[in-house]
Each structure stands twice: as C-alpha cells, then as structure tokens.
Amino acid sequence: xxxxxxxxxxxxxVIAIIVDNEIKYIYNDDNSNELSGKxxxxxxxxxxxxxxxxxxxxxxxxxxxxxxxxxxxxxxxxAKVMAWSLKIRVIPISSLELMASMGSDTQYIAxxxxxxxxxxxxxxxxxxxxxxxxxxxxxxxxxxxxxxxxDVTFVSHDDLGYIDSKYDLLKVINKHRHDEGVxxxxxxxxxxxxxEAEEKFNEGR
Amino acid sequence: MDTYILAIESSCDExxxxxxxxxxxxxxxxxxxxxxxxxxxxGVVPEIASRMHIENITMVLxxxxxxxxxxxxxxxxIAVTYGPGLIGSLLIGVMAAKTLxxxxxxxxxxxxxxxxxxxxxxxxxxxxxxxxxxxVSGGHTELVYMKDNYSFEFIGGTLDDAVGEAYDKVARVIGxxxxxxxxxxxxxxxxxDTYNLPLPLDDDSFNFSFSGLKSAVINLAxxxxxxxxxINKEDLACSFENRVVDILTKKTMRALQKYNxxxxxxxxxxxxxxxxxxxxxxxxxxESINLTIPEIKYCTDNAAMIGAAGYFAYKLGRRADLTxxxxxxxxLK
Numbered sequence: 001x002x003x004x005x006x007x008x009x010x011x012x013x014v015i016a017i018i019v020d021n022e023i024k025y026i027y028n029d030d031n032s033n034e035l036s037g038k039x040x041x042x043x044x045x046x047x048x049x050x051x052x053x054x055x056x057x058x059x060x061x062x063x064x065x066x067x068x069x070x071x072x073x074x075x076x077x078x079a080k081v082m083a084w085s086l087k088i089r090v091i092p093i094s095s096l097e098l099m100a101s102m103g104s105d106t107q108y109i110a111x112x113x114x115x116x117x118x119x120x121x122x123x124x125x126x127x128x129x130x131x132x133x134x135x136x137x138x139x140x141x142x143x144x145x146x147x148x149x150x151d152v153t154f155v156s157h158d159d160l161g162y163i164d165s166k167y168d169l170l171k172v173i174n175k176h177r178h179d180e181g182v183x184x185x186x187x188x189x190x191x192x193x194x195x196e197a198e199e200k201f202n203e204g205r
Numbered sequence: 206m207d208t209y210i211l212a213i214e215s216s217c218d219e220x221x222x223x224x225x226x227x228x229x230x231x232x233x234x235x236x237x238x239x240x241x242x243x244x245x246x247x248g249v250v251p252e253i254a255s256r257m258h259i260e261n262i263t264m265v266l267x268x269x270x271x272x273x274x275x276x277x278x279x280x281x282x283i284a285v286t287y288g289p290g291l292i293g294s295l296l297i298g299v300m301a302a303k304t305l306x307x308x309x310x311x312x313x314x315x316x317x318x319x320x321x322x323x324x325x326x327x328x329x330x331x332x333x334x335x336x337x338x339x340x341v342s343g344g345h346t347e348l349v350y351m352k353d354n355y356s357f358e359f360i361g362g363t364l365d366d367a368v369g370e371a372y373d374k375v376a377r378v379i380g381x382x383x384x385x386x387x388x389x390x391x392x393x394x395x396x397x398d399t400y401n402l403p404l405p406l407d408d409d410s411f412n413f414s415f416s417g418l419k420s421a422v423i424n425l426a427x428x429x430x431x432x433x434x435x436i437n438k439e440d441l442a443c444s445f446e447n448r449v450v451d452i453l454t455k456k457t458m459r460a461l462q463k464y465n466x467x468x469x470x471x472x473x474x475x476x477x478x479x480x481x482x483x484x485x486x487x488x489x490x491x492e493s494i495n496l497t498i499p500e501i502k503y504c505t506d507n508a509a510m511i512g513a514a515g516y517f518a519y520k521l522g523r524r525a526d527l528t529x530x531x532x533x534x535x536x537l538k
Binding site: 070 | 262308
C-alpha cells in the first residue's frame with residue numbers, strides 16, 4: 001500500500017506519505033492558518049521527499065470532519081479530486097478518531113472540538129479506536145453527564161481545560177487499511193451540524 | 206495547435222466546468238445551479254453554497270469531460286475563477302483546479318470573475334478593440350475601457366449599490382420572489398411608466414448611483430401603503446426599470462463617444478435584462494456601434510466565460526502556482 005494522508009479538519013495540519021507500515025514523510029503544523037495557500041506545496045514536497053509521484057499511490061486517507069467547515073472542505077476537495085482523477089481508493093476518517101489515536105491509560109478516550117456557545121463536537125472511543133458513542137454536536141455539559149460513569153480521558157486542541165491530543169498516525173492507518181473506501185463523488189464532509197440558515201428554516205416549519 | 210482550456214467557476218451559487226477551444230469555441234459546459242435551494246432563504250446562503258459546491262465538484266468535472274468526449278490529457282491548461290466572490294465557494298473551485306494542475310502537470314491560469322463576464326462576449330463573436338465594456342451584475346456596475354486584451358481601464362462605476370443589488374431590493378419592496386432581478390424585469394414588461402421616479406445621478410461623470418432611486422421606490426411604496434392605496438407592481442417595476450436603463454444607456458453611449466470607440470460589449474448577470482438589451486440594440490444601430498451582448502446562458506455565472514477569458518490570459522503568459530488563493534475582493538487587472 002502506498003498512501004497519502006491528509007488532515008485539515010483539526011487545528012493540526014497533517015500531510016503524510018505512508019508506504020505499507022512505514023511513514024515515509026510526515027508534515028505536522030500546529031498552525032492551520034493560510035491553509036488554502038500552503039497545502040498544495042506541502043503535498044508536493046511530501047511526494048518529492050518520499051520519492052514518489054501522485055500516480056504511484058493507491059490509497060488516500062482523509063479526515064472528513066467534524067471541525068472547521070472551511071478546513072474540512074480544503075482537504076476534502078483535494079482528496080475528492082485526487083481520488084476521482086487517479087481512480088484510487090479513498091478512505092474517510094473521523095477527525096475525532098484521529099484525535100483519539102493518542103490512546104490513554106483509561107478505558108475510553110473522549111476527543112472534543114470546541115464548537116462555540118458551550119457546544120462541542122465529541123465522540124467516545126476505546127483504545128483500539130472503536131467508536132463507543134457516535135461523533136456528535138452536543139452541549140459539553142450534556143456530553144460530560146452522558147459519560148460521567150465511565151473511565152474516560154478527555155482530550156482537546158482547544159482551550160477547554162483538557163490535555164492536548166497527539167496523533168498516532170499508524171494506529172489510525174492500520175485500523176482502516178482494509179476499508180473498502182467510498183466513491184469520490186460521495187466523499188463529503190461530515191459537518192455534524194446544519195447551517196444556521198437551515199436550522200432557522202426548519203424551526204419555522 | 207489548438208488550445209483547450211478546462212475552466213472552473215464556483216464564485217457564488219453555480220458549480221460550473223467548461224472546455225473551451227481557442228478562446229471562442231465551446232466544446233462542453235456543465236452548470237449546476239443551486240438557485241432553487243437558496244430561493245428557500247430569499248438569497249444565497251454562503252455556507253450552504255460552499256457545501257453544495259464540494260458535493261458536486263467532481264460530478265460536474267466528470268460530466269463536462271464526458272460530454273466533450275475528452276480526457277485531462279487533451280487539456281492544454283486549467284483556468285479557475287479565483288475572485289471576487291464568496292470566499293468559501295471560490296475555495297472549492299480553486300482547490301479543485303490546483304489539484305488537477307498538480308496531478309496532470311498542467312499550467313494553472315487565474316481568472317478574475319469580471320474578466321470572465323467580459324470575455325463571454327468572445328463566445329458570441331470575436332471581440333474587436335478598442336472597446337467599452339458595460340459590466341452590470343449583482344455586485345458590479347462599471348464602465349471599462351479596453352484598448353486591447355487584458356487591458357482594463359476603469360472609467361466609471363457605481364458609488365453605492367450595484368444595479369443588480371438595487372433590483373433585488375426593489376423586488377423585496379414590491380413583493381417579488383427570489384431571484385428578484387429577472388422577476389422585476391418580467392413584471393416591468395407588463396406595466397407602464399406611470400410613476401414619477403428620479404433619473405439617478407444624471408451628471409457628466411461615468412459614475413452611477415442607484416441608492417436614491419431605490420429609496421424613492423421604497424418611499425413611494427411605503428407612502429401608498431399608508432394612504433391605503435394599492436401599488437401597481439407592474440407599473441412601478443416598469444418605471445424603475447426605465448430609469449435604470451435610461452441612465453445606463455445614456456452614460457454608456459457617452460463613454461463610446463468620448464473615447465471614440467466603436468465597439469461595445471455588455472457583461473454580467475444584468476445583461477440578461479430585456480429592456481437593457483433592446484434599448485442598447487436600438488441606440489447602437491443608430492450610432493453604428495458594433496454591439497455584442499452574450500446569449501442569456503452566458504450572462505449568468507458559468508465556466509464557459511472563464512474558459513474564454515482563461516484562453517487570453519494563458520496566451521499572455523498569466524500563470525498561478527500552487528499557492529493560488531481565493532480572494533473575496535480583487536481589482537480587475
């Protein structure tokens with residue numbers, strides 16, 4: 001397996017080339033500002049450093065949210081167009097699962113992304129990255145109540161008072177390397193939240 | 206050798222891809238409009254527009270290539286609208302174009318959305334220079350002097366509302382559904398010019414101002430309502446449209462005269478306006494002006510016009526690299 005990994009859904013940009021079980025090149029950036037301008041040169045450099053061409057890869061891994069709507073779309077547009085034009089397998093991965101990949105000493109790990117106004121995008125995973133509670137958009141307090149009887153570690157990149165999350169990329173890749181993948185036309189963001197206009201429109205019905 | 210430009214346009218609520226040969230021959234165009242969705246909200250909702258662009262981008266690309274019976278290997282260069290427009294919408298087209306340019310190692314040509322509207326005219330007949338371009342849309346009302354390809358000299362523009370914007374606001378006041386502009390235009394045709402509305406900014410400059418006219422319509426509708434009088438929507442639409450078209454044509458004809466130019470092109474969504482088309486046709490015939498107005502399908506946002514503009518930009522050596530970013534606002538240059 002020769003693959004490209006793209007994460008633009010969280011605050012930590014990750015571009016990596018993974019060949020079989022080895023990370024040939026990884027770019028980590030804690031600053032996802034100016035993403036749209038800098039991402040393609042980073043991908044180009046990743047291929048160059050790994051001594052591969054885009055046409056050499058057979059698999060694309062891409063996080064499809066939740067997170068910053070614009071951020072998700074930047075990585076996902078690249079993945080969609082690449083997978084469509086190269087006719088290769090594309091595997092979407094939850095950004096919360098990527099955050100959970102750091103593992104914990106507790107039974108479960110709960111990644112959180114600040115969604116403002118006391119809301120978070122949250123999920124609950126075990127240390128093998130099985131999803132225990134589906135990723136959701138939820139009031140932080142409600143989510144905490146829901147999991148408060150469980151042995152859980154909360155992680156977040158945001159200023160929510162929890163430890164920061166690091167990614168174990170190979171763990172995520174190994175979990176998904178045999179996934180079938182999705183049709184690039186149907187590879188879409190998992191926002192977990194309607195737009196405000198849609199919410200108001202639905203309320204008015 | 207023929208030059209085939211694959212063009213992508215996603216600046217507002219249309220996802221469009223087109224293949225244009227030598228800047229003038231349309232091989233295939235696909236336009237996926239989101240208008241019906243945004244109609245539910247009375248206007249374009251930027252976040253919804255962005256969401257729909259990403260859902261559709263690869264399907265529109267595929268359909269365009271399939272219709273053209275071509276592959277990416279047949280394409281000379283990739284052109285994309287980088288701005289101005291809705292930033293989230295633009296980004297989908299820009300990222301898609303950059304990815305294609307990278308994968309297939311093709312030149313990437315950045316195209317200004319308004320240059321696209323102007324060059325839509327080259328799909329009708331070859332543009333002759335020097336020319337005056339009247340750019341009229343939801344975001345623009347400008348007179349541009351072009352002595353040659355990609356030489357844009359701004360000679361006048363709106364000081365407040367764009368003409369399309371004024372149309373949309375008037376539509377709301379007289380209770381016409383979205384999209385307001387085309388619907389007001391339709392109503393105007395059924396009415397008579399009976400309302401006493403002012404001719405906006407009728408001075409010696411080439412600038413426009415539509416806020417006064419817009420306010421006059423709002424006040425008139427409000428006053429009639431207070432008096433318990435029903436307004437005649439058709440007549441009000443007709444009176445409004447007459448003033449708008451009068452001032453647009455008056456200043457355009459004067460610009461042609463002052464710059465001693467015999468070629469006029471009309472560009473932007475409002476060039477679909479029936480009264481504007483008719484009046485310009487009559488005036489230009491009288492003055493022996495070579496007038497070009499795009500077909501209705503090229504007036505609204507589409508990638509064919511970006512392919513036409515992209516061809517000339519490509520020939521002039523205009524290129525973007527992989528750092529190309531979308532711009533919400535940018536001067537035509």
